[in-house]
Amino acid sequence: MTVEERIRSDIETRIHAGDWRPGDRIPFEHELVVTYGCSRATVSKALTTLARSGLIERRRKAGSFVAHPQVHSAVLEVPDLAEIIAARGEAYRWALTRRAADAGGDTEIAAPALRVEGVHFGGGAPFALERRMISLAAVPEAGDTAFVDEAPGTWLLRHVSWTAARHRIRAVEASRAEATALEVRPRTACLELERTTWRAGQPVTHVRQLFRGDRYDLVAEFKPGGS
Amino acid sequence: MTVEERIRSDIETRIHAGDWRPGDRIPFEHELVVTYGCSRATVSKALTTLARSGLIERRRKAGSFVAHPQVHSAVLEVPDLAEIIAARGEAYRWALTRRAADAGGDTEIAAPALRVEGVHFGGGAPFALERRMISLAAVPEAGDTAFVDEAPGTWLLRHVSWTAARHRIRAVEASRAEATALEVRPRTACLELERTTWRAGQPVTHVRQLFRGDRYDLVAEFKPGGS
DNA sequence: GGCCGGATTATGTCTAGACATAATATCAGG
DNA sequence: CCTGATATTATGTCTAGACATAATCCGGCC
Numbered sequence: 001m002t003v004e005e006r007i008r009s010d011i012e013t014r015i016h017a018g019d020w021r022p023g024d025r026i027p028f029e030h031e032l033v034v035t036y037g038c039s040r041a042t043v044s045k046a047l048t049t050l051a052r053s054g055l056i057e058r059r060r061k062a063g064s065f066v067a068h069p070q071v072h073s074a075v076l077e078v079p080d081l082a083e084i085i086a087a088r089g090e091a092y093r094w095a096l097t098r099r100a101a102d103a104g105g106d107t108e109i110a111a112p113a114l115r116v117e118g119v120h121f122g123g124g125a126p127f128a129l130e131r132r133m134i135s136l137a138a139v140p141e142a143g144d145t146a147f148v149d150e151a152p153g154t155w156l157l158r159h160v161s162w163t164a165a166r167h168r169i170r171a172v173e174a175s176r177a178e179a180t181a182l183e184v185r186p187r188t189a190c191l192e193l194e195r196t197t198w199r200a201g202q203p204v205t206h207v208r209q210l211f212r213g214d215r216y217d218l219v220a221e222f223k224p225g226g227s
Numbered sequence: 228m229t230v231e232e233r234i235r236s237d238i239e240t241r242i243h244a245g246d247w248r249p250g251d252r253i254p255f256e257h258e259l260v261v262t263y264g265c266s267r268a269t270v271s272k273a274l275t276t277l278a279r280s281g282l283i284e285r286r287r288k289a290g291s292f293v294a295h296p297q298v299h300s301a302v303l304e305v306p307d308l309a310e311i312i313a314a315r316g317e318a319y320r321w322a323l324t325r326r327a328a329d330a331g332g333d334t335e336i337a338a339p340a341l342r343v344e345g346v347h348f349g350g351g352a353p354f355a356l357e358r359r360m361i362s363l364a365a366v367p368e369a370g371d372t373a374f375v376d377e378a379p380g381t382w383l384l385r386h387v388s389w390t391a392a393r394h395r396i397r398a399v400e401a402s403r404a405e406a407t408a409l410e411v412r413p414r415t416a417c418l419e420l421e422r423t424t425w426r427a428g429q430p431v432t433h434v435r436q437l438f439r440g441d442r443y444d445l446v447a448e449f450k451p452g453g454s
Numbered sequence: 455g456g457c458c459g460g461a462t463t464a465t466g467t468c469t470a471g472a473c474a475t476a477a478t479a480t481c482a483g484g
Numbered sequence: 485c486c487t488g489a490t491a492t493t494a495t496g497t498c499t500a501g502a503c504a505t506a507a508t509c510c511g512g513c514c
Contacts, residue, residue, distance in 0.1 A: 002496085002497065002498090003497085003498075004497080004498090016426060016427040017427055018426075018427070028463095028464065028465090029464070029465070030464080038498075038499080039498065039499045039500060039501085040465095040499095040500085040501095041268075041468095041498070041499070041500085041501095042497080042498060042499080044465080044466080044467095045497095045498095047465090048466095058464090058465065058466090059464085059465080059506095059507080060463090060464060060465045060466080060505070060506045060507055060508095061462085061463055061464050061465075061505095061506065061507040061508055062463095062464075062465090062507070062508080063464065063465085064464090064465085074302075074303045074305065074392060074394055075301075075302060075303070076301045076302070076303035076447050078301070157295075157296065160296075161242075161245075161248065161249045161293075161295070161296045162296045164448075165301060165448070166446065166447070166448050167301050167445075167446065167447040167448070168444055168445070168446050168447075169396060169418070169444060169445040169446075169447070170418065170440060170443075170444040170445075171398040171399070171416040171417050171418040171419075171438070171440035172398075172416055172440060173415070173416045173440070187414070187416075188400070188416075189398040189399055189400045189414075189415075189416035189417065189440070190398050190416065191396070191397065191398040191418075192398075199243070199245070200243045200244055200245065201243075211398070213397060213398035213399060213400075213416070216397075217395055217396060217397040218394075218395070218396040218397075219393065219394065219395050219396075220303050220393070220394040220395075220396070221391075221392070221393050221394075229466085229467065229468090230467085230468075231467080231468090255493095255494065255495090256494070256495070257494080265468075265469080266468065266469045266470060266471085267469095267470085267471090267495095268468075268469070268470085268471095268498095269467080269468060269469080271495075271496080271497095272467095272468095274495090275496095285494090285495065285496090286476090286477075286494085286495080287475070287476045287477055287478095287493090287494060287495045287496080288475095288476065288477040288478055288479095288492085288493055288494050288495075289477070289478075289493095289494075289495090290494065290495085291494090291495085455514105456513105456514090457512105457513085457514080458511105458512090458513085458514100459510105459511095459512090459513100460509105460510090460511090460512105461508100461509085461510080461511100462507100462508080462509075462510095463506100463507085463508080463509095464505100464506090464507090464508105465504100465505085465506085465507100466503105466504075466505070466506095467502100467503085467504075467505095468501105468502080468503085468504095469500105469501085469502075469503105470499105470500100470501100471498105471499085471500100472497100472498080472499075473496105473497085473498085473499105474495100474496075474497075474498095475494100475495085475496070475497095476493100476494090476495085476496095477492100477493090477494090477495100478491105478492080478493080478494100479490100479491085479492075479493095480489105480490080480491075480492090481488105481489090481490085481491100482487100482488095482489085482490100483486105483487085483488090483489100484485105484486085484487080484488100
């Protein structure tokens with residue numbers, strides 16, 4: 001364990017134990033330098049990391065303070081569907097239902113665009129529907145890809161880099177057609193995940209995935225310390 | 228703009244422009260030292276920040292490389308409900324429906340626990356149901372609080388600091404009782420958010436919030452470059 | 455009393471080096 | 485050809501200083 005890690009972990013422990021409460025001032029950098037017998041750069045790096053993770057707040061001249069608890073923020077992991085299903089030990093399959101040129105529909109993807117629709121199966125049963133628009137201006141190679149054997153998400157991961165993404169998560173009721181495709185009753189509660197992905201400010205792809213509510217849930221974790 | 232920021236921003240720009248593609252090696256630290264005429268510590272700090280934000284990957288002996296995109300990781304913000312509604316310009320109100328000692332139910336909260344149930348209103352209409360368990364061992368002050376005028380989430384934010392949390396998000400159908408409370412038809416699709424919060428390894432509170440699917444969605448953003 | 459300017463002080467950023475560590479490349483020997 | 489020891493190299497961590505910056509305190513002046 002490095003000196004920096006030791007300083008960080010000691011401070012975290014004290015805060016988590018309630019030893020130092022929100023608003024309290026923690027020791028000055030020069031005091032920690034003496035305590036740990038290290039240089040100020042090391043102490044400063046530890047405090048910078050803690051500050052970035054939101055555990056403390058630093059104020060010039062005043063010192064560093066235990067931060068007041070904040071709004072919940074967590075890292076949301078949305079793994080590739082094939083991975084989710086593999087993790088459950090079920091067989092994964094992608095079935096393409098439509099592939100056509102499209103103007104981009106009501107998404108942010110501008111024409112020329114490719115529309116790809118299909119179903120993700122897990123353990124032989126439908127798991128999620130997918131409707132995706134891919135900007136052919138941003139990803140010309142997509143025009144030469146069939147997307148029959150591989151889901152477009154998986155393919156895109158390998159072929160395109162992104163620089164920003166926005167996710168939107170909602171609960172919706174399956175329409176009649178969607179319910180049929182998912183093999184559930186119409187108006188069953190489903191989780192809808194929409195994601196738009198950009199590269200260099202240009203929208204690359206927009207995807208809407210509709211999950212069976214009974215077969216999928218998202219888990220997000222927050223662990224402090226940044227690390 | 229500091230030297231570190233300049234280095235970071237230059238590298239980000241090159242990656243976003245597609246100048247350097249995933250898997251490409253970016254210049255060695257000692258080369259950047261020459262380019263920018265600064266010390267290696269400064270270059271290293273810039274690269275460390277970029278690596279933490281996931282934009283690059285560093286390998287000893289080999290150098291630093293543009294990371295392959297991980298599209299499916301995003302920061303999820305779960306703000307206080309009063310804030311969400313205030314942000315929409317609607318009036319917020321909390322209505323307590325139940326407050327009782329409880330054994331913790333099927334949650335991870337151990338007895339003695341306090342069970343608090345209520346409804347969040349936005350713009351005069353029900354917005355979300357909440358059922359919360361609070362560990363009285365972890366938060367004894369909660370036993371003296373009525374939670375009539377203030378939602379327990381808001382109160383807890385002010386009184387307790389949390390150190391870890393796990394969120395679970397699902398689409399569910401409202402039961403008859405839930406539908407009545409939310410003023411929707413039974414079996415309407417709702418977004419269920421469950422959150423368990425820990426402090427120093429001890430569960431502090433567990434909350435289940437049920438949102439009207441038509442009035443709420445979660446948005447998660449991912450922007451590279453961290454910061 | 456109230457306002458302004460300087461002294462003080464803690465953090466912010468940086469330098470020029472050092473040694474440690476891990477992964478690769480190279481080469482000798484089986 | 486394959487294996488293992490050795491040298492090389494880039495990053496990881498750290499030191500002991502330096503100057504900059506911002507916030508505060510304090511004294512003196514109006």
